[in-house]
Amino acid sequence: MSAESxxxxxxxxxxxxxxxxxxxxxxxxxENPEEFWAEQAxxxxxxxxxxxxxxxxxxxxxxxxxxxxxxxIHNAIDRHLKTSTxxxxxxxxxxxxxDVKVYSYHALNREVSIFxxxxxxxxxxxxxxxxxxxxQIPEQIFAMLATAKIGAIHSxxxxxxxxxxxxxxxxxxxxxxxxxxxxxxxxxxxxxxxxVVNTALEDNPYTQVVITVKRTGHEVEMISGRDYWFxxxxxxxxxxxxxxxxxxxxxxxxxxxxxxxSTGKPKGLVHTHGGYSVYTSTTARMVLDIKPEDRFWxxxxxxxxxxHSYIVYGTLLIGATTFLYExxxxxxxxxxxxxxxxxxxxxxxxxxxxxxxxxxxFGESWVKRHDISSLxxxxxxxxxxxxxxxxxxxxxxxxxxxxxxxxxxQTETGGHMITPLPIFPxxxxxxxxxxxxxxxxxVDDEGNEVHPNEQGNLVIKSPWPGxxxxxxxxxxxxxxxxxxxxxxxxxxxxxxxxxxxxDGYVWIIGRSDDVIKVSGYxxxxxxxESALVxxxxxxxxxxxxxxxxxxxxxxxxxxxxxxxxxxTPDLENELKDHVANAMGPxxxxxxxxxxxxxxxxxxxxIMRRVLKAxxxxxxxGDISTLEE
Ligand code: WTA
Numbered sequence: 001m002s003a004e005s006x007x008x009x010x011x012x013x014x015x016x017x018x019x020x021x022x023x024x025x026x027x028x029x030x031e032n033p034e035e036f037w038a039e040q041a042x043x044x045x046x047x048x049x050x051x052x053x054x055x056x057x058x059x060x061x062x063x064x065x066x067x068x069x070x071x072x073i074h075n076a077i078d079r080h081l082k083t084s085t086x087x088x089x090x091x092x093x094x095x096x097x098x099d100v101k102v103y104s105y106h107a108l109n110r111e112v113s114i115f116x117x118x119x120x121x122x123x124x125x126x127x128x129x130x131x132x133x134x135x136q137i138p139e140q141i142f143a144m145l146a147t148a149k150i151g152a153i154h155s156x157x158x159x160x161x162x163x164x165x166x167x168x169x170x171x172x173x174x175x176x177x178x179x180x181x182x183x184x185x186x187x188x189x190x191x192x193x194x195x196v197v198n199t200a201l202e203d204n205p206y207t208q209v210v211i212t213v214k215r216t217g218h219e220v221e222m223i224s225g226r227d228y229w230f231x232x233x234x235x236x237x238x239x240x241x242x243x244x245x246x247x248x249x250x251x252x253x254x255x256x257x258x259x260x261x262s263t264g265k266p267k268g269l270v271h272t273h274g275g276y277s278v279y280t281s282t283t284a285r286m287v288l289d290i291k292p293e294d295r296f297w298x299x300x301x302x303x304x305x306x307x308h309s310y311i312v313y314g315t316l317l318i319g320a321t322t323f324l325y326e327x328x329x330x331x332x333x334x335x336x337x338x339x340x341x342x343x344x345x346x347x348x349x350x351x352x353x354x355x356x357x358x359x360x361x362f363g364e365s366w367v368k369r370h371d372i373s374s375l376x377x378x379x380x381x382x383x384x385x386x387x388x389x390x391x392x393x394x395x396x397x398x399x400x401x402x403x404x405x406x407x408x409x410q411t412e413t414g415g416h417m418i419t420p421l422p423i424f425p426x427x428x429x430x431x432x433x434x435x436x437x438x439x440x441x442x443v444d445d446e447g448n449e450v451h452p453n454e455q456g457n458l459v460i461k462s463p464w465p466g467x468x469x470x471x472x473x474x475x476x477x478x479x480x481x482x483x484x485x486x487x488x489x490x491x492x493x494x495x496x497x498x499x500x501x502x503d504g505y506v507w508i509i510g511r512s513d514d515v516i517k518v519s520g521y522x523x524x525x526x527x528x529e530s531a532l533v534x535x536x537x538x539x540x541x542x543x544x545x546x547x548x549x550x551x552x553x554x555x556x557x558x559x560x561x562x563x564x565x566x567x568t569p570d571l572e573n574e575l576k577d578h579v580a581n582a583m584g585p586x587x588x589x590x591x592x593x594x595x596x597x598x599x600x601x602x603x604x605x606i607m608r609r610v611l612k613a614x615x616x617x618x619x620x621g622d623i624s625t626l627e628e
Contacts, residue, residue, distance in 0.1 A: 005387075007394065007426040009403055016376070017422040019286045022433070029436040030462075036437055037465055040282045041065060044075045044317070047247050050274070054463065059490065060483040061470055062463040064275035068250035072277045073149040076316035077112065078245055080105045085292070085319045092295070092344055093138050096185040096327025101138055105319070108145075111138070113243035114234060115146035121238040122209045122228075124177055126151035126246060129256060131175040131207075133157045133166055133197055135184020136326045139213045139230065140302055141312055143179045148254055148273075151246035155256040155268065158303030159184065159193055161584040165266075167200035169258050170207060172268060173472065177209045179230075183216040187328045194220040250274025256472050257305055259411040260524035261481055262495070262514040268472030269411050276309075276414050277317060279466025283415040284314030287405060287435065288348060289377055289422050295344060297323040299337065299351040304521075305411040306381050310350060314415070329355060334362035338370040346372075349397070350379035350405075352520035356389045356397075357550050364396045372397070377422060379405040382520030383552045384508050390428035406431045408508050410494055411522070412482065414466025418506050430505045437464050440506065442498050447486050452502045455509060457485075460492040467492075510553075514608065516545040518553050521586045525608060528555060528589070531582035535575055537565035542598050542606045543589070546615055554590035558598060558611060567594045599626055 009017075019025070029036035034053040041050070050068030080086060090108040093101045103111065124130060130147045132154055134140040140156075147154040155173045157166050170178060180197045183190040194212055198221055201207050212220070213230040222229075233239060254276055256268040284290045288310065296315050300306040302324070315322040323344060329337050337359065341349065359366075378398050385393075385406055394404050408418040408431040418440060420432040434440045439461040442450055450456035471477040485493040497512040511517060514525040525543040532541035540560040548554035559575065561567065572592050580588040599610040613620040 005428060007404075007428070009423055009425070010401060012401070013376075013403055013422055016289075018289050018291070019421050020423065022421060022423065026434070026436055030439055033437050033462065037064075037278060041278050043281060043285075044070070044277055045079050046070050047074070050250055056463065059463075060479060060492070061475075062467060063251050063469070064272070064465045065250035065278065068274050069247050070250055070273055070277065071148065071151070071245045071248045072254055072273050072313060072317075073112070073145060073245050075277055075281070076313060077105060077109050077145065080319050081109055088292075088319070089321045090316060091138065091141065091322050091324070093324045094326065094340055094344075095137070096188070096325075096331055103138070108142075110241045111142045112145040112149055113241050114239045115139070115142045116149045116243040117238055117240050118211070118230070118233045119146055119152065119177065120150055120243075121233070121236075122177055122211070124150065124152050127253075128152045128177070129155050129173040129175045131155045131157060131170050131173060131178045133159060133178065133180045133193060134213070135159055135181055135186075135191065135193065135215060136301060136324055137181065137184065137213065137215055138324070139179075139181070141324065144255075144302065144308075144312060149243065149245050151248055151252070153253045153255055155258070156303045156308070157258070158301055158584075159191065160301075160586055162581055163196045163199040164582050165584055166196060167202075167204065168265065169268075170200060171204060172258070172265070173256055174206045176206060177211065178207050179211045179213070181213040181215045182218060182220045185216065185327050187331050190216045190218055192218075192220070198223070248273045251469065253469070255308065257308065257411055259305075260515060260522050260527060262524065263526050266524070266527070267474065267477055267481070269468040270470050270472050271414055271466075272469050275465035275467070275469075276313070279415045279464065280309045280314040281317035283435065283466070284310060284318050287407060287416045287419050287421060288314070288350060288379055290315060290318045290320045290348060292319045294347045295321045295323060295374075296348045297325075297341070297346045297350065299325065299329075299349065299355060300381075305414070306350075309415050329359060330362065333366070334359065335366040335369055338367050338372055341372045341375065342370040345374040347374050348377045348379065349375060350381065352382040353380055353385040353389050354383065354519040354551055356380065356385070356393050360389060360392045360396075361550070364392075367396050373399065375399075375402055377405060378402045379407060381407045381409070383517045384510060385429060387428040394428075404428075408496075408506070412468045412494070413464070414468065417460065417464075418508070427505055430501070430507050432505050434506070438462075441491070442500050442506075443486070447489055447491075450499070453499055455497055455499045457512060458494055458496045458498040458506075458508070459486055459489075460494065461489070463492075511545075516543070516553055516555060518545070518555060518586060519551040523555070523583070523587055527583060528557065528579060528587055531579045531587070532557060532559060532575060534582065535578045537561055537571065538575070540598055542608060542611055544608045544612045544615070546590075546612065548590070555587065556591045556593070556615060557589045558593050558595050560595060560598065599623075601626065
């Protein structure tokens with residue numbers, strides 16, 4: 001190994017890790033992917049065995065475990081009820097206000113079954129989409145699991161999204177039922193989600209029922225004939241604690257998750273019962289090394305893929321204990337996380353580099369107040385981690401004994417793709433090597449492998465079970481977005497730039513397309529620009545990402561005003577608010593620069609690359625296609 005600082009796992013970590021060996025297993029998994037995945041599929045129960053591990057006849061619409069019958073709920077809950085796991089804690093929750101709830105697998109099954117019966121009584125059928133717009137409370141997870149249990153499809157919308165963004169997603173999914181809460185707590189304040197839902201539904205032909213969970217108890221507007229309180233429904237005889245789990249085909253959709261891309265509106269990625277179950281349980285077991293005795297905390301919102309795959313499904317599939325926290329990391333004080341880790345004996349923490357940088361800012365004394373020695377493994381996800389944050393996480397939080405598992409993956413991939421296993425020597429900032437069965441490359445624009453340490457396009461060269469099956473009701477978009485770029489090779493193109501060093505370690509550099517990662521949240525420049533242009537004063541707009549110490553990236557925008565508008569600080573703030581209202585507070589631009597002209601190609605495409613280079617005082621590169 002060549003790099004300056006390499007962190008080797010201790011003997012204790014090596015002895016405890018589930019996976020003891022990488023190279024040979026990796027080689028085997030690449031040469032015999034179907035055999036490898038069939039082996040992993042054996043860890044799960046199937047109502048009926050599959051006939052074929054992988055059907056590539058309609059590529060890139062790959063179908064996994066074809067002919068198999070299953071339901072992710074059978075493996076995440078039902079099968080545990082037949083063993084002593086029934087009595088074990090499935091789920092611990094702490095509210096920001098200090099409320100705590102604890103559910104055994106038996107109790108989880110009861111709550112999910114009640115919710116499932118309520119959904120059925122509201123007319124939800126197999127294949128219907130249920131939209132979930134909720135704070136991080138137990139019912140958010142019950143709602144997801146209940147939807148899956150009856151064969152319907154959940155579409156969780158992150159509760160930080162605005163009414164416009166929510167309305168768009170509800171309509172796109174033609175969701176008949178929406179589940180929300182009267183609010184949630186964040187930094188001691190109530191976030192009023194119900195009023196966002198009410199506005200989002202103002203011109204919506206699809207939604208007939210809104211189920212509202214009482215969390216905060218403050219007054220909300222309920223519309224008669226459409227809106228029901230969850231606790232009222234729960235007291236009806238229909239809300240029985242017995243509900244059969246619907247038998248699904250392995251290839252049936254489990255959920256939709258909307259995510260941003262380079263162009264146009266967010267797209268709904270579709271994940272299926274079979275492939276997703278196999279992939280999330282395998283990666284939870286091998287990468288995050290979750291064992292039944294673990295208390296695992298993914299400090300992310302269930303509304304994002306990280307929450308879906310590892311707060312909810314991966315952990316429950318293993319039969320471990322998952323932890324959920326409702327509120328802000330620094331409320332009431334910056335020791336909140338460490339206090340909860342100590343109190344509940346959390347063994348694995350998985351979060352974003354932005355969260356780590358945020359907590360690092362408060363200093364290590366907040367951490368040192370608590371005995372967090374229960375931690376044995378630390379994970380990160382969502383954006384590249386800078387070595388300073390990596391080292392702080394390793395030294396201060398992990399006390400130099402926990403491996404840092406830097407996992408690269410995407411909404412589209414369902415689970416981890418490039419990641420260390422606990423047994424790996426680590427280089428801070430590198431996501432290390434491809435997971436079993438994942439064939440990666442870093443290539444130039446023609447598809448030629450670049451030299452070691454040279455930057456190029458990251459590509460995935462073969463299918464894997466966790467991959468989305470498609471984009472909701474848009475076949476062409478699945479092809480165009482991910483498979484067109486390297487069509488002749490049949491490679492998946494994730495849109496990230498990367499390099500591979502001489503030891504075969506992968507370093508993710510960042511997005512190479514028009515997606516921006518702000519604090520680990522994924523946003524599209526096109527969405528930000530269209531939000532700006534929807535303001536009456538804006539003629540044209542461009543958005544770019546520039547490095548930011550805390551958030552990884554910040555949004556910087558350039559605006560051409562219409563003739564009758566003049567530049568004022570008020571207008572600047574108004575435009576920032578306008579974007580935040582249209583998309584959600586995470587999309588509020590850091591800066592707005594008023595300009596007379598934007599760099600464009602002759603065909604009218606904004607050259608964001610030129611704006612970025614200029615802002616960073618870098619060479620603007622080849623601008624021969626520039627219009628003026
Ligand atoms: C980025 C999140 C560097 C990447 C699970 C990817 C990362 C996008 C890492 C997907 C990592 C995720 N190191 N970058 N460990 N993990 N990314 O869909 O740009 O919200 O394409 O999924 O996050 O974001 P998404």
